[in-house]
Amino acid sequence: MAPTSPIGATSTAIPIATPTVFVSGATGNIGGALARELRQGLGWAVHATARDPESSRAQELKAMDVRLWRGDWDDVASLSAAMDGCDKLFICTATYVDDPGRERVHAENLVRAARAAGCIRQVVVSSSIGVFTYDGSGNSHRHSIFFDRVMAAKEAGEQAVSTSGSGGEADWRWTLLRPALFMTNFLAPQVDYFSPGFRADGVWRSTMTAESRLALVEPADIARVAAVVMKHADNFHGRALGVAGDVLTVQEALKQLGNVTGRSYQPYFMSEEEIDKQKESLCFTIAERSLRFMADNVDLQELTSMTRLTSFKEFLNREEELVKEAYL
DSSP states (O other), rough: OOOSOTOOOSSSOOEEEEEEEEEETTTTTHHEEEEEEIIIOOOOOOEEEEEEETHHHHHHHHHHHOEEEEEEEEEEEHHHHHHHHHSSEOOOOOOOOTTTTHHHHHHHHHHHHHHHHHOEEEEEEEEOOOGGGGOOOSOOGGGGGGHHHHHHHHHHHHHHBBBBBTTTTTTSEOOOOOOOOEEGSSSHHHHHSSSHHHEEEHHEEEEEOOEEEEEOHHHHHHHHHHHHHTTTTTHTEOOOOOESSEEHHHHHHHHHHHHSSSSSOOEOOOOHHHHTTTTTSHHHHOOOOOTTGGGGGGGHHHHHSSOOOOOOOHHHTTTHHHHHHHHO
């Protein structure tokens, strides 16, 4: 007969404590997906803050037994109180178009709150794949002005996590997730910001080349990867992972989109001179050359060994109604 308990264990085994995770941005897409993954998939406890605990998103969290505190990322005291009793922290902050540096402040506030709480043993950050190409000088790949400011803020947030308050190595396990371009940016209304004019004329203008590959990710996949990293803190400690579910040429991506909408789409690969003229644009796809190289930082083989990922084709088919609503 096979043993019903581990070899060498007594009949009165000591239960392992269930992890408790503070999830920032839990009312958003990535944080909300992670809260569901942790609560419904792993049965872990989740803490979070919400500016409005009575909002529909907050009510969805409460229905999953997520413990909510009223607060925001500017209130370190409320953040620290909500983190009390948590041993893991997920940081996913927002980018502010009018003030990119604000994201750095919020990330640093979350780190300060975690240190004040004194119980956090692992931190996982969702940042950006663009940090791989950012060298702090503003010259790497001739970055656009806005991209440079955004990546400076994201890199500073990463450094706050990976170092101690005195500048040495942090005393907690940490992992940096750097997601690729969101697949949802091909849906309305995001598509009009990331691909100006695309819905009108079917021409996708970008800094890409015919040979370069576009790294794409479904936001929920970021949450699944984060959950795996949290389960295996030692395995992923000190690493920066590019996160994507698919890597395609622009031509391949547009063909897959056309298969769903029934329309024909064409890529337009901008010249270096045209890109230079967009240096002050807020749109990465027409201003940022490093978009061409981001897929080089994605190891799909490792990622697919960690969890199930969503291909662009799967995403488009799943969201067929929204895709057709956006383009037809």
